[in-house]
Amino acid sequence: MTADxxxxxxxxxHLKRYADIAGKRVLEIGCGDGRLTWRYAxxxxxxxxxxxERDDLRVASIERPSDLEGLVSFAQANSIRMPFRNDAFDMxxxxxxx
Amino acid sequence: MxxxxxxxxxxxxxSGTLIDLRPIAGSWAVEVVSARDRKHAGEVTDLPxxxxxxxxxxxxxxxxxxxxxxxxxxxxxxxxxxxxxSPGDMRQYVEEEWSDFIRxxxxxxxxxxxxxxxxxxxxxxRIQLNMLITRWSKLQ
Numbered sequence: 252m253t254a255d256x257x258x259x260x261x262x263x264x265h266l267k268r269y270a271d272i273a274g275k276r277v278l279e280i281g282c283g284d285g286r287l288t289w290r291y292a293x294x295x296x297x298x299x300x301x302x303x304e305r306d307d308l309r310v311a312s313i314e315r316p317s318d319l320e321g322l323v324s325f326a327q328a329n330s331i332r333m334p335f336r337n338d339a340f341d342m343x344x345x346x347x348x349x
Numbered sequence: 350m351x352x353x354x355x356x357x358x359x360x361x362x363x364s365g366t367l368i369d370l371r372p373i374a375g376s377w378a379v380e381v382v383s384a385r386d387r388k389h390a391g392e393v394t395d396l397p398x399x400x401x402x403x404x405x406x407x408x409x410x411x412x413x414x415x416x417x418x419x420x421x422x423x424x425x426x427x428x429x430x431x432x433x434x435s436p437g438d439m440r441q442y443v444e445e446e447w448s449d450f451i452r453x454x455x456x457x458x459x460x461x462x463x464x465x466x467x468x469x470x471x472x473x474x475r476i477q478l479n480m481l482i483t484r485w486s487k488l489q
Contacts, residue, residue, distance in 0.1 A: 252433075252438055252441040252442045252445065253442075254431040254432060254433055254438075254439075254442055255431070255432040255433070255473075256429075256430075256431055256432075257429050257430060257431075258430070258432065259428075259430065261427050261428060261429055261430075261480070262370070262427075262429055262480065265425065265427050265480075265482050266368065266370065266482070269368055269423065269425075269482055269484045270366060270368050270484065278357075278360060278361075280353075280357070330353040330356060330357065331352045331353045331356050332356065333356055333357075333360055335360045336360070337359055337360065338360070338361070338362045338363075339360045340360050340361055340362065340365065341361075341362055341365055341366070342361075342365060342366045342367075342368070343357050343360070343361055343365070343366070343367045343368070344367075344368045344370060345357075345367065345368065345369045345370060345371065346370055347370065347371050347372065348371070
């Protein structure tokens with residue numbers, strides 16, 4: 252069973268007011284199936300999404316819009332040990348993950 | 350969770366931004382809505398697990414602030430709605446996805462069904478979550 256989530260786009264409008272994503276290197280922790288990622292990624296420099304759920308990441312990879320190839324990447328990773336170098340990101344989004 | 354915040358700070362640049370975006374418990378409203386009308390049917394019941402998760406997250410963020418890792422800059426709560434075409438669809442979703450965190454009492458279910466049964470043809474049912482968004486800045 253699926254639900255129609257936030258058709259009012261309140262989440263995106265608040266995210267844009269709180270985070271100047273334009274040109275930023277963004278880490279999204281808890282990206283899931285990319286529902287939120289697709290909504291902001293076009294304005295970022297690039298986006299890395301991590302999640303523990305392999306099935307969700309598979310959906311995200313399959314549903315990635317063609318114009319976001321090369322701009323958005325996904326990895327199965329735990330937030331306590333991430334496969335990124337120091338200072339790799341300008342911004343991190345904890346997306347429903349606490 | 351504090352370990353995760355330390356790891357996030359490691360990969361963030363100095364003065365980098367952390368956005369904490371998550372639903373928080375608090376008797377989310379259950380409603381029947383159409384283009385012309387909105388009727389309140391009741392509230393969900395928060396279960397201990399959901400309340401404990403919120404408390405743990407809040408404690409972790411507060412600890413990170415005390416440790417000098419992060420500074421809170423701005424915070425707000427806003428509505429985030431889930432919609433379904435019928436009470437049955439909503440019930441199935443809630444029982445499959447959220448049963449650890451919330452419960453909807455029979456009286457509320459009955460209320461939803463009663464309101465929906467006589468609502469306009471375009472009526473849908475929804476639960477309005479409370480979303481917390483906080484902007485933090487990395488300090489060290």
